[in-house]
Amino acid sequence: MRPIIEFCASNMHHGTDRLMKKLEANPEYDVVEYGCLGNCGTCYLIPYALVNGEIVEAADADELEKKVMAKIEEIEAMYKLLGDDD
Numbered sequence: 001m002r003p004i005i006e007f008c009a010s011n012m013h014h015g016t017d018r019l020m021k022k023l024e025a026n027p028e029y030d031v032v033e034y035g036c037l038g039n040c041g042t043c044y045l046i047p048y049a050l051v052n053g054e055i056v057e058a059a060d061a062d063e064l065e066k067k068v069m070a071k072i073e074e075i076e077a078m079y080k081l082l083g084d085d086d
Contacts, residue, residue, distance in 0.1 A: 001079045003072045004030045006050040008037040014047035015061030019068070029072075051075070 007020045024031045039055065042048050047064045048057035051071040058064035 001076060002028060002030050003075060004032065004050075004052055005068060005072075006032045006034060006037060008039070008043050008048075009033055009035050010040075011043045011048060016047045016049065016064065019047075019049075019061050019065050022065070023068070 005020075005023055007016055012020075020031060020033060023029050037043070037050060039048065042055065042057060046057050046059065047061050048055055049064065049068055050056070051068055052075055054071065056064065056067045056071050058067050
């Protein structure tokens with residue numbers, strides 16, 4: 001299971017650019033940057049990313065990193081529980 005983590009280019013002013021680069025260095029993740037993810041209200045106000053299509057948002061980029069990692073762990077646990085941990 002390779003989580004897909006998506007970032008909006010317009011959200012980079014919140015510091016998500018550093019997080020994106022850090023996650024891109026991990027070959028276990030698929031990290032994608034889009035010009036727009038269609039969540040303009042959220043994008044303008046706070047740092048966020050999509051993890052396997054689910055919005056993960058936080059007050060700052062450091063908290064977003066923790067929440068993204070927690071979401072990845074949650075997804076991995078679900079795959080293990082379902083017996084589909086490839």
